[in-house]
Amino acid sequence: MPQQGDTFITELQVAHLQWGSHRHTNTRGIVYGEGYLQIAASNAYRFDITNNHSSIRSAEYDFSTSDGFITNGKLLAAGNQYKREYAKQFQGSGNLKLLGSWFIHLGVSAGDKIQIEFLSPTEIRLTKI
Template sequence: MAHAGDFYQVTLKRTHYDWGMYRTTETRDPIAGEGYIPIPKEYAERFHLLNSNGTNKMDVLGQNLFYYRTADGFRHGILRAQGCHSAGDIYAKQFSENGDLKAIGAWFAYIGAVEGTRIEVTWESEDSVVISRV
């Protein structure tokens, strides 16, 4: 479990800030404005960031749901840890705003995210994070 002061940084690729349009899967029609924050596997394991496989399909604050705010004040809400690196894996591979794949995409647009933009996720408490551009 993550604690206040824990953090990780990631470098964005186009697929992160333009997820709805720049996809390698054709499981649905393109949707402009979607984005997500990747969670590298080592941090998912270290901070026990679980997807629904790991929470028995339940929502658990501090495991697959986190209160969040952006450091610049643009967004706040609840992040959902989701996805997996391989079928059945319990560790999440990305954060998106709960129920809104466009929320993080809107923040990426606001900060002018491009390939190579660095993002930091910092824990304020076990169930609350701040996301910022580095």
């Protein structure tokens, strides 16, 4: 379980910034404005970030952005790594455009980095660095 003070950095790629439109599958139509944050397997295992396949804890986290653009938001630890219960991404819980709107607000591009900081085991602060 993540602890207060745990942090990691993820580097944004085009797929993270344009999740709904930069796709290599036809499983659903194009949706503009979606975004997500990748969780490397090493970070998922080190901080025990599990998805909804795990019965150990909720996959939902409260979050805010350090610039105040998003306060009292909800992130979902989703997808799965090689070990099925470990998450591979953070996405807006029930709103796949939530992070995309923040990315647009910041004017980020591929190569920019986001720090993910755990304020508690269930609360996150996101910061563009």
